Amino acid sequence: MQPISVLIIIYSFITLGTATTLYFTFRGKFDASAMLFLAVEILMLGVVGLNFLAKQDSSYAVPWLFFLSNFLVITSEIVLIFSIYGLDRKVNFKKLYLLILLSAIYCIFMEYARVNLGATSPIAFQCSVSALLAFIAAYVCRTSIDIDLKRNQFLKLISYLQIGVGLISMIRFISFFTSDPIAPRNPNVTSSIVIFFAIYLTLNVFRYITYQSLRISWVSMGNTGINFLNRNLFNLINEKEQLLQNLINSNRMIGVSALASSLSHELSQPLTSIALQTEAVKRDLSINTDNTRSIKSLDNIGSQINRLSVLVKNLRQLFKSQNSQLASVDLASITDELIEILNFNLHSPKITLTKNYQSKPIIDADPIQIQQVLINLLNNSIESISETNLPNKEITISIWQDDKNAMVSVQDTGIGIRSELLPIIFDLYKSSKGSGLGIGLWLSKTIIDKHKGTITASNNSGGGANFTIAIPLSQVKS
Numbered sequence: 001m002q003p004i005s006v007l008i009i010i011y012s013f014i015t016l017g018t019a020t021t022l023y024f025t026f027r028g029k030f031d032a033s034a035m036l037f038l039a040v041e042i043l044m045l046g047v048v049g050l051n052f053l054a055k056q057d058s059s060y061a062v063p064w065l066f067f068l069s070n071f072l073v074i075t076s077e078i079v080l081i082f083s084i085y086g087l088d089r090k091v092n093f094k095k096l097y098l099l100i101l102l103s104a105i106y107c108i109f110m111e112y113a114r115v116n117l118g119a120t121s122p123i124a125f126q127c128s129v130s131a132l133l134a135f136i137a138a139y140v141c142r143t144s145i146d147i148d149l150k151r152n153q154f155l156k157l158i159s160y161l162q163i164g165v166g167l168i169s170m171i172r173f174i175s176f177f178t179s180d181p182i183a184p185r186n187p188n189v190t191s192s193i194v195i196f197f198a199i200y201l202t203l204n205v206f207r208y209i210t211y212q213s214l215r216i217s218w219v220s221m222g223n224t225g226i227n228f229l230n231r232n233l234f235n236l237i238n239e240k241e242q243l244l245q246n247l248i249n250s251n252r253m254i255g256v257s258a259l260a261s262s263l264s265h266e267l268s269q270p271l272t273s274i275a276l277q278t279e280a281v282k283r284d285l286s287i288n289t290d291n292t293r294s295i296k297s298l299d300n301i302g303s304q305i306n307r308l309s310v311l312v313k314n315l316r317q318l319f320k321s322q323n324s325q326l327a328s329v330d331l332a333s334i335t336d337e338l339i340e341i342l343n344f345n346l347h348s349p350k351i352t353l354t355k356n357y358q359s360k361p362i363i364d365a366d367p368i369q370i371q372q373v374l375i376n377l378l379n380n381s382i383e384s385i386s387e388t389n390l391p392n393k394e395i396t397i398s399i400w401q402d403d404k405n406a407m408v409s410v411q412d413t414g415i416g417i418r419s420e421l422l423p424i425i426f427d428l429y430k431s432s433k434g435s436g437l438g439i440g441l442w443l444s445k446t447i448i449d450k451h452k453g454t455i456t457a458s459n460n461s462g463g464g465a466n467f468t469i470a471i472p473l474s475q476v477k478s
Helices: 003-025 032-056 063-085 093-117 121-142 147-151 153-175 191-217 231-288 292-318 331-347 367-386 440-450
Strands: 327-330 352-357 362-365 394-401 405-412 454-459 465-472
Touching: 003 032, 003 191, 032 063, 032 191, 063 093, 063 121, 093 121, 121 153, 147 153, 153 191, 231 292, 327 331, 327 367, 331 352, 331 362, 331 367, 331 394, 331 405, 362 367, 362 465, 367 394, 367 405, 367 440, 367 465, 440 454
Parallel strands: 352 394
Antiparallel strands: 327 362, 394 405, 405 465, 454 465
16 A cells, blocks of 8 residues: 555544544534534545545546545635634634635636646646635634634644645645656655655644644633533633622722711711701700790701711711621611611602511610611612512511511512522622622621521512521520
8 A cells, every 4th residue: 555545544534533522522512613623624534535546546536536636625724714713703604605616616727727737737726725725824813803812822833733734835836846746646656745745644633633622721701612621611711700800899899888988987077066056056046035846846957967877877887897786676676767767769669668577576686787687688679679560569577586586577579589599699799680799698698697597588479589587586684
């Protein structure tokens, strides 16, 4: 058997192996780039198969075989360009089909040249086009729009291999002008020709292996670029992106905390001054006049200022890093205080708030932190209900107790919680809202855990969500 035939057989087995590997890597679910690259391998198998036939039996050395062989070579190089292009860009298949049609016309012209210009003339035409296409493929590698892809070492290696293939084609083109052109069907096969084609086939094999290495080591965060072998890499990159976004969100929350703390500090002084001046005016009115109506108005102003001062104080405590201040508190009372603050939020979307207090349990807790939890739950319910067009817009707060725990539940008629989020709803950065940071419920659970209680989430059978909190009853005897 001739050395060229042996090379063809070895190359065919390697190409078949790499094509099979590529197929099972994507489990048959190809993106455009992988599908086109598999086509390149199949086309090259056709090329070496035809050349093997021509070498084994001279009766196959006929124009149709020459045409088909050259057509498959040029088409494979065109398809390779589109495969590389399709890694990070959309492939225009109409242009691809047009170029394949033009390559068929060009190959017909080559056979015309074979008849009229000489049997070796197609070498010049085929090699010149092959060199041009190889250099274009190398250029496409260097012009990727995906930054990570452009930096990928395997893509750079493919560009170098394409330059190598282009140089090989140029050498073959130059050989056309010599007395012994380099051609696989040359009857005078020399050792230099065998070495030449061994190098050419080796470049092709390395190109196949390098492409597969590229698809393992690079991931596109879009709909393409993910396969069976690089799925773990995709998950790691995705987690990195989420971590980066979460750090940005956390940094924003830190800024908000600092702003809230500074704002509450700046507000406390003018509020104190207004309260003192209000008391002074009321005292003067009481001494000099008997205007009870004005005095009553000043009392109301003073009451609202005191209420605002408490809110500002609570705001400072909310964002102040300090240990919890536990005290025996009436769960129903601190809930009522909170509802009074949030009343405006309920009126705007026309939400009905129903209170179902079966008892008034006493708990050992930091009232500010417990109110913070209830604020989170009520705001979530308000936002959830606001996203629906249902006529029944209702939030029900229930308070009761058993032998050990005080219980409070917040139930709404909103959109509920997606089933896939229920097991992780209290995890950090897991938000049920598209614009949410995923911090509120995590913080709520953290607060309840510190109070040695539990918080659970569920969906109501009739729609909406239900959050239930259990906190140990106070051990202080009243």
